[in-house]
Amino acid sequence: MKTIMYYFTGTGNSLAAARTVAAAIGDCELVPIASLANVSGPVVPAADRVGIVCPVYDSGIPVIVKDFAERLDIGAVPYAFGIVTMGRIGVSALHQLNGILEEGCKRKLDAAFAVKMPGNFPPVGVPPEGKKKEKILKKADAELAAIASTIQKGQAVSPSFAPVSALLQYLLYRPFSKNVHGMGTKFSVEDTCTSCGTCITVCPAGNIRMENNRPVFLDRCELCCACLNFCPVEAIQLNFFHGTKGRGRYRHPDLKVEDMKAQRGEKTATTPEMKLP
Numbered sequence: 001m002k003t004i005m006y007y008f009t010g011t012g013n014s015l016a017a018a019r020t021v022a023a024a025i026g027d028c029e030l031v032p033i034a035s036l037a038n039v040s041g042p043v044v045p046a047a048d049r050v051g052i053v054c055p056v057y058d059s060g061i062p063v064i065v066k067d068f069a070e071r072l073d074i075g076a077v078p079y080a081f082g083i084v085t086m087g088r089i090g091v092s093a094l095h096q097l098n099g100i101l102e103e104g105c106k107r108k109l110d111a112a113f114a115v116k117m118p119g120n121f122p123p124v125g126v127p128p129e130g131k132k133k134e135k136i137l138k139k140a141d142a143e144l145a146a147i148a149s150t151i152q153k154g155q156a157v158s159p160s161f162a163p164v165s166a167l168l169q170y171l172l173y174r175p176f177s178k179n180v181h182g183m184g185t186k187f188s189v190e191d192t193c194t195s196c197g198t199c200i201t202v203c204p205a206g207n208i209r210m211e212n213n214r215p216v217f218l219d220r221c222e223l224c225c226a227c228l229n230f231c232p233v234e235a236i237q238l239n240f241f242h243g244t245k246g247r248g249r250y251r252h253p254d255l256k257v258e259d260m261k262a263q264r265g266e267k268t269a270t271t272p273e274m275k276l277p
């Protein structure tokens with residue numbers, strides 16, 4: 001049974017979730033949503049099962065995923081599922097996804113899952129470290145194994161009732177989605193920058209370029225924080241809310257720069273051939 005899983009990730013949690021489920025269910029193609037951002041028109045996957053896997057941003061889905069979901073036509077797909085990864089609260093992202101799919105292709109997700117994974121947004125919460133981080137990841141792995149089994153059986157799972165998440169989405173998501181592409185103006189680069197270009201390589205939105213040996217942020221930021229969390233010398237700061245100076249950084253332990261390159265559709269020595277539907 002063929003499955004296509006579309007994913008977006010900033011720091012690897014959602015990619016790790018997608019990979020864990022893919023390994024368990026088999027015959028699964030992982031397609032990065034960022035690699036489809038510059039391809040216009042509807043996306044009509046030919047598969048028995050389709051999944052969407054992404055992080056929660058401000059109790060909703062990343063704007064790049066929202067734009068993609070609006071183009072996705074899964075009307076003829078027998079089984080569709082969504083998995084969101086989140087730091088703490090965000091089930092309403094699944095309700096948002098359902099609303100978009102219902103409007104666009106007159107069907108909802110058959111199964112919707114929210115998995116707690118380490119938070120990756122230092123301006124709001126210091127990312128967990130050490131044993132605390134390991135504990136969260138271990139629990140997430142167990143949940144993902146159960147999710148894979150549910151998908152394998154083709155079972156239906158509705159997203160849970162989530163009043164707090166819905167309220168947060170109501171308050172936060174509209175301003176977030178309106179302003180996110182301009183958030184590049186909130187990043188700054190310290191003199192410790194070595195001009196290594198990692199931030200440019202890992203940005204899934206292609207939002208950073210090098211000028212005079214310093215990264216410059218353009219106007220299509222997704223606020224995924226890959227640049228912030230990957231910078232090897234922590235020279236990138238995000239001047240928003242509590243700021244990021246000395247507030248830690250996070251990346252999923254399995255995530256590599258090569259994975260982020262592949263997310264943009266760039267083939268690398270270690271990425272398998274990616275077929276676009």
Ligand SMILES: Cc1cc2nc3c(=O)[nH]c(=O)nc-3n(C[C@H](O)[C@H](O)[C@H](O)COP(=O)(O)O)c2cc1C
Pocket residue numbers: 008009010011012013014015054055056057058059060085086087088089090117118119120121223224225252
């Ligand atoms: C801009 C931004 C907003 C976020 N908003 C939320 C949120 O509303 N609720 C939550 O639980 N986690 C939130 N997070 C944390 C991420 O959803 C979480 O760490 C996720 O697993 C990251 O996935 P990734 O590693 O695939 O990018 C936010 C992260 C970012 C960068």
